[in-house]
Amino acid sequence: MITEADTCRKYVLPLLYGAGWSDDQINEQKTFTDGKIIVIGDRVQRGKHKRADYILRISRNFPIAVIEAKAAYKKHGDGLQQAKEYAEILGLKFAYSTNGHGIIEHDYITGLERELAKLPSPEDLWSRLKDLVIQNSTIIMLHESLANV
Secondary structure, three states, X not given: OOOHHXXXXXXXHHHHXXXXXXXXXXXXXXXXXXXXXXXXXXXXXXXXXXXXXXXXXEEOOEEEEEEEEOOOOOOOOOOHHHHHHHHHHHOOOEEEEEXXXXXXXXXXXXXXXXXXXXXXXXXXXXXXXXXXXXHHHHHHHHHHXXXXX
16 A cells, blocks of 8 residues: 655655655645643653654745645545645645645635646735735735825
């Protein structure tokens, strides 16, 4: 039976490389929380940390998307809720779930979920995010100019 690790190695990485992502833009098995602090009586322990299968970056300090991979025998959307949770914690606008054969995207800019034939390229995601930044900048400038009237 193909495991999640097998899916990542055999299917997800080739999908990422095929979409134009490079090794320096892909963080695999990235832990991003230490785990919730749990107090039980006079003992303190940490809960499970959160670890994304993949965090995609436009540059070293600019994460843009998270991918949750599931074993090939599972449904490609089985990891979407987890990917969305991680995207929300990290403040990312794009969340993906895949089993290596199918891909589902949640776009926080549009609020839409859709099936994809392939993963978007870094340029595609940057273009979509850049449009949001431009829109927000225009709204802020308009608001500031109206406040000065």
